[in-house]
Amino acid sequence: MARSSDNTASRPAFSAEGSWQGLKSVARASWWAAAGFAVRRVAGTDAAPPQDFTPTAERPPPGLLRRLWIEAFAKDAADVAKGLYPAMPDRAFVSASTPGGTADLIADARRVEARRRRRGGVEARQDAPDTAAYPVYYRQNFHYQSGGWFTVESARRYEAQVEALFAGAAGPMRRRALSLLARAWAQEDHRGRVLADLACGSGAFLDNLALTFPRARLCGVDLSGPYLQEARRRVPRADLICAQAERLPFATASLDAVTCVYLFHELPPRVRPRVAAEIARVLKPGGLLAFADSLQPVDEPRLMRSLEAFPAYFHEPFYASYGQTDLPALFAAAGLRLEASDRAFLTKALLLRKDG
Secondary structure, eight states: BOOGGGGGGGGGGOOOHHHHHHHHHHHHHHHHHHHHHHHHHHHTOSSSSSSTTTOOOOOOTTTTTHHHHHHHHHHHHHHHHSSOOOOOHHHHHHHSHHHHHHHHHHHHHHHHHHHTTOOOBOOOOTTSOOSTTTGGGGGGGGGTTTTTOOOOOOOHHHHHHHHHHHTTTTHHHHHHHHHHHHHHTTOOOOTTOOEEEEEEEHHHHHHHHHHHHTEEEEEEEOOOHHHHHHHHOTTTTTTEEEOTSSSSSSSSOOOEEEEESSSSGGGGGTTTTHHHHHHHEEEEEEEEEEEEEEEEEEOHHHHHHHHHHHHHHHTOOTHHHHTOOOHHHHHHHEEEEEEEEEETTTEEEEEEEEEE
16 A cells, blocks of 8 residues: 555665665675685686586676676665665675684585586485475585585575675675565555565575565565574564475465565476466465566676576576576466566566556
8 A cells, every 4th residue: 555644654764875885795795705716716616617518608798797796786785875775784794704604615615516526416315304395306406505405504504605606796686676676665554564585595585675674574485494494593573484485375365575586597497387376376466576586698698608607517407498488478477567677797686566
């Protein structure tokens, strides 16, 4: 509903500190970039591509990736300055920048690199609970990560690993989806709104949602028990539910918004339409989906070399098919209409509304 005069207090007052936030973010990102470089060097990651990777595209123009990386932080700082959301804490930095945290990143990077070299450890069945609740595709070690999605250790180090991989830009990238949702809800009263973060993982984006919409009811949905434990530590006020994205535990037309970050590129092609249909089912008429995932080749052809290299360096069996998926058409078939889009560095964001 439109915000009336007595609803002003229902929206947080964010100070216009975008410039200072931008400087702090870039400083932290520089640490992440250095940490990522050190981890790769110590782990022995080869500069040469994997033997089974034959690139088909030219290298990105010199300086392009750096310009896009900087732009991600500039967009994030601008949104803070506009009051769309507050300056976000980098909780992964706090833990990873300790001697113990850095040592753990390096130690596991060695294990990941060894697994990548032998193309082994692709399946995580030895770590997965023996239950039919986990689809076969979910039991894989995406990114060759130790323990797949099934160990406490994996849940605790995941955010730090992602930030090191993207030189500190993971938060600013995924907040493109937050930006789209915050703009759409800028004049709304958030009290009584119900928002679910699908595939919430260890809760980094759920934490951003909690700080941006403190009056809304938040739900986090994920299939990993250990990751949900970590999310509960980060966002204690959220309702956390262990469930498959294909079978959401919500009544039809019960949610005002759903967020979905970095899930669809890890879904098999046959599963993506089912998840899109489930999202549409649980949204109220007029409800919103704020979606973020990897850039696709159609978005930035100059990055084709980087995009096709990603699944070669990191186990991503469904990434190539994701890159060719017409996402607006996929969601339109489920009754979700594209309203807005944005992108930053290697991530694209979409805002879609349920018909009705």
